[in-house]
Every structure is written in C-alpha cells, then in structure tokens.
C-alpha cells in the first residue's frame with residue numbers, strides 16, 4: 233500500500249439504510265476514496281446482537297452491500313466486504329475482550345438503550361458489541377473512522393482498548409480517530425425531532441429510507457413534526473425545523489442564511505414540500521443504481537468474494553503479530 237491514511241467503517245444490515253445513515257455516514261464514504269485508503273464492511277455479526285430472521289438477514293446483507301456501491305463505494309478503489317467472511321475480526325475480538333473491563337462496557341449508552349428495548353434478550357453479544365467494533369477497526373490499524381455522532385462513545389472505547397494493549401504488550405495499535413461530519417452527524421426523527429432517526433423506529437413516518445419512492449418521501453416530509461411558529465429559521469428549540477434545514481442544506485448545498493431568505497414569508501407547508509422534493513431528487517440516482525446492481529448477482533458475488541480475500545490478507549498480517557505479542561505459540 234501507499235502512505236495514505238487508512239479509513240475503516242461499517243454499517244449494520246438491519247434493514248434499508250435511512251436518510252440518517254446516508255447523511256451521517258455513507259454519503260461521505262465515496263468521496264473519501266480519493267484521499268485515503270478505504271476499507272468498508274457490512275457488519276452482519278453485529279446485526280445478530282438483536283434477533284434477526286435468517287432469511288431477511290441474508291437478503292439485507294446482500295442489499296446493504298449493493299446499496300453501499302450505489303451510494304458511491306467503488307470495490308476497485310476500496311476494500312468492500314461482509315464481516316462474517318473475514319474470520320480475523322472474531323479472532324481479534326476475543327483478544328481485545330480480554331483487555332476490556334466489564335465496567336467500561338457497562339457504561340456504553342447504546343448497550344443501555346438496546347438492553348431496555350430488547351429486555352427479553354440481553355445477550356452477551358449485545359454487551360461485547362463494542363469489542364467486536366474495536367476489532368473491526370484495529371484489525372487493519374485504521375487511522376480514521378467515519379461515523380455519525382452516536383458512535384463516538386464506541387470509538388473512544390476502541391482507543392482505550394488499543395492504548396491498554398499497547399501499554400501491556402508494547403506499542404502496536406494505531407489509536408483510531410473519529411471522523412464525524414460537521415453538519416448532519418445526527419439526523420433526527422421526523423416524528424420526534426429530539427430523537428435520532430433510526431432504522432428500528434416503529435413509526436414508518438419517522439424515518440426516510442433511501443429506497444423510498446418520491447411520493448413516499450414527500451408524504452413523510454409533509455407529515456414531519458415542526459412547531460407552532462411559522463418562520464423558517466434555525467433557532468434553538470426549533471428541533472423539527474432545524475432538522476429539516478440541515479437535511480435541505482446538505483442535499484442542495486445551500487447554507488442556512490440562503491434557506492431562510494428563500495422561504496421568508498412562505499410558511500412551513502412550502503418548505504416541507506421543497507425538502508421532500510430535494511431529497512427525492514438527490515436519492516433518485518442511488519435508487520436507479522441499486523436497481524441495476526441488485527440484478528447483477530454474479531458481479532456482486534465476485535466483488536464481495538474479492539473484497540473478503542483482500543481484507544483477510546491485510547488483517548491476517550496484523551493478527552499474526554498480535555498472537556506473537558500476547559504469547560501464543562507460532563503455528564509454522
């Protein structure tokens with residue numbers, strides 16, 4: 233490889249990507265390929281920390297892979313693969329788990345949220361989820377990790393684990409830095425704009441799926457919860473409007489001042505319609521490309537097979553060194 237910095241990121245195949253996943257993370261993955269060496273992954277092993285229907289999980293994983301390509305990840309420029317195809321992630325996860333404290337994992341807010349939401353299945357995978365995430369990143373010694381702001385705590389833990397390993401066994405792991413966009417790092421629910429937009433929201437109007445058709449997107453934006461004011465402006469407390477302005481700004485490239493003057497005196501109805509149309513137009517090429525790619529099963533298979541081979545080769549070198557450092561006996 234060259235001396236460019238290394239990027240790693242992953243996304244769960246727990247359903248179709250939301251506009252939040254797209255704006256906060258995936259949209260940035262394509263452009264990063266020109267400046268960095270990039271490794272991207274569909275994290276199916278993370279997905280099974282909550283119950284999944286096996287048939288749907290398989291389909292969602294393949295769709296997520298194709299969707300990443302439709303969003304601009306090029307498997308010729310990046311290493312793009314499916315997590316369960318590369319055994320080093322699970323292997324490293326065990327070692328890192330032995331360097332992670334129970335107390336640290338207990339403090340993770342995602343664990344607290346998810347264990348409340350899935351109270352009948354608080355399994356140990358849900359608890360050690362962040363260790364596997366640290367393994368994903370450290371198996372490649374990645375420098376930067378592009379994610380939405382909700383993943384910041386997990387990344388800090390990954391850095392702490394890496395640091396502890398380095399102290400115990402001698403400097404080895406790179407401490408990964410979060411790479412969080414300045415605007416759009418937390419897209420909010422359209423129905424409860426103080427909560428993040430999430431794939432697993434029960435209210436279908438709360439989130440835009442990037443494969444929703446134009447009419448559905450417009451309808452969901454028309455129903456978006458705002459406030460009793462009438463002025464389109466970015467102000468503290470106007471969570472719904474602030475969220476819509478952020479989304480509109482990202483898909484049109486207009487700044488907040490330009491948006492405020494565009495909608496001065498026009499009211500929320502006009503604004504919501506404009507946001508819906510702009511988002512639908514922005515996502516149209518993604519939908520078209522996804523339709524084309526998902527029909528080409530042989531090509532997708534070739535891409536994920538080659539991706540996994542490259543990822544394994546790369547991470548195997550790192551994990552062999554880790555095995556030596558912790559004192560495992562050489563196999564050869």
Ligand code: ATP
Nearest residue numbers: 244252253256257379380417418419429430431432
């Ligand atoms: P789930 O609801 O199933 O937990 P999710 O929608 O949070 O899933 P993930 O696969 O966990 O999706 O996240 C993929 C990426 O999208 C991560 O980098 C995450 O930070 C980012 N992301 C998720 N939701 C949002 C959001 N509402 N705004 C911005 N970024 C987001």
Ligand code: LTN
Nearest residue numbers: 240241242243244275365368377
């Ligand atoms: N936990 C992440 C998904 C994820 C990830 C990673 C992101 C798993 N492994 C490694 C960045 C780097 C989430 O988005 N919920």
